[in-house]
Amino acid sequence: MAAERTWTTIESGPPNAWDFLHPVCQKNYGKWKYHERPRPGVLKHVAESGDVLYTVRAGTERQDTATIIRRFCDLADKYADGFLRWTVRNNVEFMTPSWDNVEALIKDLNDLGHPVGGTGPSVSAIAHTQGWLHCDIPATDASGVAKSIMDIVYDEYIVEEMPNRVKLSTSCCEINCGGQADIAVIIQHTRPPRINHDILSGICEMPSTVARCPVAAIRPTTVNGKPSLMVVEEKCICCGACFGACPAMEINHPDYSKLAIWVGGKNSNARTAPANMKLVCHGIPQEPPRWPAVGTLVKRILDAYKDGARDWERMGEWIDRIGWKRFFETTGLKFDTYMIDTYRHARTSFNTSTHVRF
Amino acid sequence: MxxxxxxxxxxxxxxxxxxxxxxxxxxxxxxxxxxxxxxxxxxxxxxxxxxxxxxKMGYWKGGVVGVHGYGAGIISRYSMVSDLFPEAKEFHTVRIQPAPGLHYSSKSLREICDIWEKYGSGLINCHGQSGNLQLIGIEADKVQAAFDEFNQKGWDLGGAGACVRTAASCVGPARCEMSCYDTLNVHHKMLTYFTDLVHRPALPYKAKFKFSGCPNDCTNAIQRADYAVIGTWKGDIQVDEAEVKAFIDSKGMDYVVNNVVTRCPTNAITMESGSIKINNDDCVRCMHCINVMTKALSPGKERGVSLLCGGKGILKVGNMLGAMMIPFIKVDTEEEQEAFVELIEQILDFWADNALDHERLGEFIERIGMHAFLEGAELDTSIDMVTHPRDNPYFKAGYDHDPLKEISL
Structure with a gap:
C-alpha cells in the first residue's frame, strides 16, 4: 500500500530561467555586443560592459543517464560556476569568463569522450527521435541510426570546415519528429497497413480512424461477422497516420519499412526563406545495428556539399545554384519517377519554364 | 534474475x-x-x-498513466513482449518542463537525478524534440510519488497529446547579442498562462510554441511550431563604421563582395567608396550580413516580434511552414506581453472551437481559407502575409466592399 498522499500539486509551469543563468549572463542580460568563435566548439561573447563570456559546446549521448548528467554537473561546478545548458540539437554548453577554464574544460570533456565542436560551419549533432527505445509507433531506431551517422561524420563535428552550418535529423516514422534538416534520414513505409481484424473493433475508435486517413482510403467493413476496417490499397499512400490512431493497423514491417534520405531543409531566414527538404534517395533497407548504407550516402552527400558549395551556402542553397540534376550527378544518387511529387501541392514543384541545365 | x-x-x-x-x-x-x-x-x-x-520491429504500446489532476505529462509504455523481457514490463516516461532556453544549475540537475534514480530507471533524455526533459523508465505505481518530489523542487510536467505542448526558446538575451526580445521571459509568461491547457488535453490536437530571438530561428520555430514567435526590428541596421573598415581590411574586398554584398537576398547592400552601404528600405531582416559581420552590424533599435502561425511536421498533409500573421508587435513591457498573450489566446480559441479532430492550426487555416481565419481570429489583413497578391480571379468580395474607396483617382 502506498502511503497517503500529503502533497498538493503546484501547477507552476516552466521554472523561471533567471535562477539558472550564469552570473555573467545575469549581469549582461540583453546587453551583449558581439560574438566570435576563437576555435571550433567555443563561442566568445562580449558585452557592452566589456565582460567576456566563453561558451564550450560538446556532443552528448542524448539518451543520457543520471551518471552522465552528474558528470556534466561536476564539470559545471569546476569550470562554469555551477551552470550549464543544452542546445536544441542535444549539445551541452558550459559558460565561463576564463580562457584557462576553457582549455581545461575541453581537455576534461575530451577525456570523458565528449567531442567539443558543433559551432559555426560544422556538422552539428543530430536532432532525433526515440525509436525502438521508447516510441509506440517506430519503424526503426533513432538513437542507433544517429550514433552510427555521427561516428562517420565525427571529424566534421570537431572542426569548422563546411561551407555553412549542417543540421542533421533522423526520424523513426513519417511524422518526422526529428524535423527539417540539411540532411534528414526518415523511415519510409512502402506497403499499406496490415489489419488485425480479430482485435480492431475492440481497441480502435473506428470513425476517427477512418477520418485520420488523408486520402480517404479507409472504409468500414465486416470480417468474420465482426465490424472492422479495410484499406483501399490503390489509394493508400503509406503514411501510417491510421496506425497512430489504431494499433490494429500495423504499418511497420521488418522488410518493407525502408529508410529515405531528404536534403535541403532550412530553418533559418538567413539569405533564403526557410525551406522544406526534398527526397533524394529511398528504399534503403533496415540494417541494424549500424545502417551502413545510410552512413555511406550521408557522408557522400556531405563530401559533395563540402567540395562544391561556396562559403555561406546551406545545402539547399548550393543545390539551388547548381541544380538538382548536378546534385544527383555529383552525389551518384539516382533521380527516379517517385521523386516527382503527386501529392497536394505537386504543381508548385513542376518546371513551368524552359530553364534546363544540359 | x-x-x-x-x-x-x-x-x-x-x-x-x-x-x-x-x-x-x-x-x-x-x-x-x-x-x-x-x-x-x-x-x-x-x-x-x-x-x-x-x-526490426518496436514493442512498446501506450496506455493510460498519469498523476492526480492532470491528463498529460506522463507517456505510458507497456512492453508487448514482457513475457520475454519482464524487467521492462512498464517503462513510462515523465516529461518535465525545463526552464526556457534549457538553462540549468548543477544543483537543480543533481536534484532531478537523485529523485529519478530513487523512483525511476535513471535514464534521461536531454531533450525531447518539443523541449521536454524526458525521464524514461518508471513503473505506474511510482509515478505519483516521483512527480510529487519533482513538484516540491519547483518542477512541473510538460504536455502530451491534444494540448498546449512544452515550448522551446533559444538562449535569448542571456547570451546572444542578436536576440531582439526577451525570449526566456515571454516563453515563461505564455506557458504559465496556458498551464491549464498544458496539463489537460482539451484541444483538437497539439499546439506548439517556439520562441526565437531573431530570424536565424535557432529553435526551428517556423518549421515546427503552430505559434512561432520570432524577434525582429524596425528601422536601420546598426552599423559600427570603424568595425566595418576593420572587417574589410582583415577579410579583403573579394570576401566582402562575395559573402556579404552579393549574398543579400534583396540586393540591399552595395559597395560605395570602398565600404558597404545598406539600403534599409530594401532589407527584409534575414540576418545574413549581421551573421557574417558580428562586430560591425547589429539589428536595429526598435525591436519586437513577428508571429508566424501554422508550422507543423510532415504527417499527414506534408510539412507546413508557419505563415506570417503579425509582422511586428512589441513585447517589452508587462502590458505589451499581456496583450500579446491575449492575442494568441484569441487565435487559439478560434482554432479550438472550430478545428476538426487531429487538425493542426496550419491544416485548419488551409481548410477554412485565410479570409475566414483572419475574420474568425480577428486579425488585420497585412500585405506581409503573402509573397505576392493572388494570381487568379476567383473570389467574391463583400458586396459593400469598395476597392476604389482608398485610392485617389
Whole structure:
C-alpha cells in the first residue's frame, strides 16, 4: 500500500530561467555586443560592459543517464560556476569568463569522450527521435541510426570546415519528429497497413480512424461477422497516420519499412526563406545495428556539399545554384519517377519554364 | 534474475556494436548506469532494444498513466513482449518542463537525478524534440510519488497529446547579442498562462510554441511550431563604421563582395567608396550580413516580434511552414506581453472551437481559407502575409466592399 498522499500539486509551469543563468549572463542580460568563435566548439561573447563570456559546446549521448548528467554537473561546478545548458540539437554548453577554464574544460570533456565542436560551419549533432527505445509507433531506431551517422561524420563535428552550418535529423516514422534538416534520414513505409481484424473493433475508435486517413482510403467493413476496417490499397499512400490512431493497423514491417534520405531543409531566414527538404534517395533497407548504407550516402552527400558549395551556402542553397540534376550527378544518387511529387501541392514543384541545365 | 547476479547484463550483441566509434555511445551509458545502480529496468530495456535490433520491429504500446489532476505529462509504455523481457514490463516516461532556453544549475540537475534514480530507471533524455526533459523508465505505481518530489523542487510536467505542448526558446538575451526580445521571459509568461491547457488535453490536437530571438530561428520555430514567435526590428541596421573598415581590411574586398554584398537576398547592400552601404528600405531582416559581420552590424533599435502561425511536421498533409500573421508587435513591457498573450489566446480559441479532430492550426487555416481565419481570429489583413497578391480571379468580395474607396483617382 502506498502511503497517503500529503502533497498538493503546484501547477507552476516552466521554472523561471533567471535562477539558472550564469552570473555573467545575469549581469549582461540583453546587453551583449558581439560574438566570435576563437576555435571550433567555443563561442566568445562580449558585452557592452566589456565582460567576456566563453561558451564550450560538446556532443552528448542524448539518451543520457543520471551518471552522465552528474558528470556534466561536476564539470559545471569546476569550470562554469555551477551552470550549464543544452542546445536544441542535444549539445551541452558550459559558460565561463576564463580562457584557462576553457582549455581545461575541453581537455576534461575530451577525456570523458565528449567531442567539443558543433559551432559555426560544422556538422552539428543530430536532432532525433526515440525509436525502438521508447516510441509506440517506430519503424526503426533513432538513437542507433544517429550514433552510427555521427561516428562517420565525427571529424566534421570537431572542426569548422563546411561551407555553412549542417543540421542533421533522423526520424523513426513519417511524422518526422526529428524535423527539417540539411540532411534528414526518415523511415519510409512502402506497403499499406496490415489489419488485425480479430482485435480492431475492440481497441480502435473506428470513425476517427477512418477520418485520420488523408486520402480517404479507409472504409468500414465486416470480417468474420465482426465490424472492422479495410484499406483501399490503390489509394493508400503509406503514411501510417491510421496506425497512430489504431494499433490494429500495423504499418511497420521488418522488410518493407525502408529508410529515405531528404536534403535541403532550412530553418533559418538567413539569405533564403526557410525551406522544406526534398527526397533524394529511398528504399534503403533496415540494417541494424549500424545502417551502413545510410552512413555511406550521408557522408557522400556531405563530401559533395563540402567540395562544391561556396562559403555561406546551406545545402539547399548550393543545390539551388547548381541544380538538382548536378546534385544527383555529383552525389551518384539516382533521380527516379517517385521523386516527382503527386501529392497536394505537386504543381508548385513542376518546371513551368524552359530553364534546363544540359 | 539469478541470485547474486543482479549486476550482470544479459548478452546484447547487436547493441554492443554501438559501443565502439568516436561519438558518445548511449549503450555504453546505459550499461554504466545499470552497473552503478543495478536497476533491472535498464537491463530489461536493453534486452528488448536488442530484440528490436534482431527483429526490426518496436514493442512498446501506450496506455493510460498519469498523476492526480492532470491528463498529460506522463507517456505510458507497456512492453508487448514482457513475457520475454519482464524487467521492462512498464517503462513510462515523465516529461518535465525545463526552464526556457534549457538553462540549468548543477544543483537543480543533481536534484532531478537523485529523485529519478530513487523512483525511476535513471535514464534521461536531454531533450525531447518539443523541449521536454524526458525521464524514461518508471513503473505506474511510482509515478505519483516521483512527480510529487519533482513538484516540491519547483518542477512541473510538460504536455502530451491534444494540448498546449512544452515550448522551446533559444538562449535569448542571456547570451546572444542578436536576440531582439526577451525570449526566456515571454516563453515563461505564455506557458504559465496556458498551464491549464498544458496539463489537460482539451484541444483538437497539439499546439506548439517556439520562441526565437531573431530570424536565424535557432529553435526551428517556423518549421515546427503552430505559434512561432520570432524577434525582429524596425528601422536601420546598426552599423559600427570603424568595425566595418576593420572587417574589410582583415577579410579583403573579394570576401566582402562575395559573402556579404552579393549574398543579400534583396540586393540591399552595395559597395560605395570602398565600404558597404545598406539600403534599409530594401532589407527584409534575414540576418545574413549581421551573421557574417558580428562586430560591425547589429539589428536595429526598435525591436519586437513577428508571429508566424501554422508550422507543423510532415504527417499527414506534408510539412507546413508557419505563415506570417503579425509582422511586428512589441513585447517589452508587462502590458505589451499581456496583450500579446491575449492575442494568441484569441487565435487559439478560434482554432479550438472550430478545428476538426487531429487538425493542426496550419491544416485548419488551409481548410477554412485565410479570409475566414483572419475574420474568425480577428486579425488585420497585412500585405506581409503573402509573397505576392493572388494570381487568379476567383473570389467574391463583400458586396459593400469598395476597392476604389482608398485610392485617389
Amino acid at each position: 539469478a541470485d547474486g547476479n543482479e549486476f550482470q547484463l544479459n548478452p546484447t550483441p547487436l547493441l554492443d556494436d554501438l559501443e565502439s566509434g568516436p561519438w558518445p555511445s548511449f549503450i555504453k551509458g546505459f550499461k554504466e548506469q545499470f552497473k552503478k545502480t543495478g536497476n533491472t529496468m535498464i537491463r530489461g530495456a536493453l534486452d528488448q532494444l536488442n530484440y528490436s535490433y534482431q527483429t
